[in-house]
Amino acid sequence: MNRVLLNTICISCLILGACKKKQPPVNTEVPVNLIKVKAQSVLYFDKYPSTTAALSQVSLLPQVQGAITGIFFTEGSHVTKGQKLYEIDTRIYQNNYDAAVANLRVAQSTLKQSQQDADRYEYLNKYNAVAKQLYDHAMITLESSKSQVKAADEAVKTAKTNLNYAVVTAPFSGTIGFSQVKLGNVVTVGSTVLNTISTDSPMAVDFVINEKQLPKFEKLQMEKKAPVDSLFTILLPDGSLYPEQGKISIIDRAVDSQTGSIRVRLVFPNAQNLLRVGMSCVVRVHNQDTKPQLVLPNKAVVEQMGEYFVYIAKDSTITNPKAPADSAKTKKALVAAQKKVQIGQTIGPNVVIKSGINEGDRVVTDGVQSLHDGSQITTANKVGPSTGKGGKG
Template sequence: MPHALLLLALMALASALAGCGSAAGSLPPPQPPKVTVATPLSREVRDVDEYTGRIEAPETVEVRARVSGYLQEIYFQEGDIVKKGQDLFLIDPRTYSATFDQAKARIKLYESKYEFAKSSRARSERLLKSGAGTQETYESDVATEGESLAAIESAKADAEVARLNVEFTKIQAEIGGRIDRAFVTRGNLIQSGAGAPALTRIVSVDPMYVYFNPDELAFLRYTQRRIASDGQMEAQPVRERNIETTIVLADGSVYPEKGKVDFASNIVDPSTGTIQVRAVFPNPHRALTPGLFVRLRIASEQGYPALLVPERALNTDQSDKFVYIVDDKGLAQRKNVVLGTKHGRLRVIKEGLAVADKVIISGGLLVRPEEKVQPTDGTIEDTTNDAIPAERSAPSSDDAPRPPAANAKAPSTPAAPASPPGPSAPPASPEPSPPSRSDAPKSTTESNAR
């Protein structure tokens, strides 16, 4: 009996193995991957250098008091645009007004003394000529007259100082621009002098400066370009070259106004190996404010013809960059390329690609060299935007779709009809996701890892 059961089990196992073999043999061969191909985009481009810059105001004034006293009035609204000469603060002027009146009265006093000394000197002069007076008396009266005249001039200077102190009790804006908040409130004792605390701050708003620091290699590269274009070694002031620039703000948007480079330092900082350069941007809508960090882009002064492909078409094999093309037989072929500069979502190909090559721009994840593919014609959209493209920042985590709650019920859907048994279709070729727009390392944004 045990032998009969063992025999039946072996027969059932052999039948199952035979059934699996027949099912596996009935599967269809895998289909070639579906890809999208397009010829490289041919156009003239200008290389773009990108630097991190910092916005500064051309003029910045920290408002301080010139005289001490108690703050009586504040005439401005915090954050307003003020004009040059506009009243900002008032320090209690009563003490300084009294000092000014006293100085004016002292002038009258010394003028009276001068008139008396002048008449005494004249009388002594007449007596000396008649022989009734002495030389000593005459010289004393002359000295007294001169001393009185000097006292008048000193009193006038003191009165001018007193008048200025009265004027300084009303603090005015030295420049036009946007004013900060008031750092003090009414009733506080205000101190004067260089070490006194600031009362507020004013910064000019239009135009704005952007300072950035190219390294010495970039400086040499621009010098070589200048020599090649001008054919002379003499340095031309940078403001006369009309080098246009564009800035990208922190949110990824491009500032609409174009700027120009107007200054470069006359030395390279030996500690950092960089040179400070400045660009000036109009700011008519007050969109820029001092302290912002931006990405500043400078395009080369001369363009050149180039072939461009999307970043997602690039692949990496260790240190090599390559793309897949489709030949006349419908086979995928690997072509190593030399990359150039990046322009928006496109990359310049310096070497390794021809104008007529059909580059796989989508669906290349399952492609292998010398294997058949199913190509579909597509096009490469020109997103270079004159070599200075707009970039948008990656969406924040708040914008990502949220998973449903644990206790949420899925919506009811009608049951799908049961499909007849049979071989399942091969999985569709997955499409690679577009590269991220963040400042990630190039090795992760340019290639599909093999």
């Protein structure tokens, strides 16, 4: 029995030893694909979230009180300067105007009579033919009549103004919105909003930049020569390109001390009324740097805690202490070296590299997920295109 057990143990050891001998050596080299970095001219746009705004916009408020008796426009339509929009009950204001005109005529008649009396008493006073008191009273009555005419004339102007205010007209040409009042509604002076009207063309587009970019935009604003084609364009909310080009109108007076940002306003022609107030767009600023730049595929860039890295291939010599005595103790190998980079604009599947690597460097584009600084790599076995996992987000 012991002999059978001993034979079994020996056979098991032989089998296990045979299996170990058949296992292939562990390959520590990570297969990767490399790309040689080259400087090239690139075309791209810096993009900024933006919002459209009217150059002029006003809320229409009544200047007199009363009931709305007329609405003379189509909501959401284009109106012209001076166009009649609303009418507030004019009867009381017409009556006040008529009464003021009548009072002015009475005052003018009284003045005429006072003037005649004053002229008569002034003539008699030259010859001491009238009592001094009567002469003085006549002069005072004349001055009082003149003042009454002025007061009556001002009352006519006020009544006329109120009568005019009973008809609300467009202060400028533009688009009018939904009416906030209906026929018969009683409106209050200075508090009831009738409607809002805003200019159509040109249309403003506002966006925010970092204060570090301010010198660049100030230079573009002051540029006298013709700018590059499509310097300022916008993408509409549906992603389509707006057919007109814009220009810088205003750079805000101050930087926001809390955010370190400042607002910039562009203006765009809007003859077709494609832009509406409050739209969310994307401003595209054409790249002005014509120098060749380093460009890499996005998948070659790894993001770690807000910082960006790439792996470059470096020739190295690896020491192998387990090599047989009759073999070389060292061998040449490729090693992955991690480099911190500063990225720039994303251009489709690629990204501009501003610093961290040099032209001619060999950068790992596929296989970065399996690398760390100092990993041995090989290009002998081609790696399939990366799905982008582990690359720049």
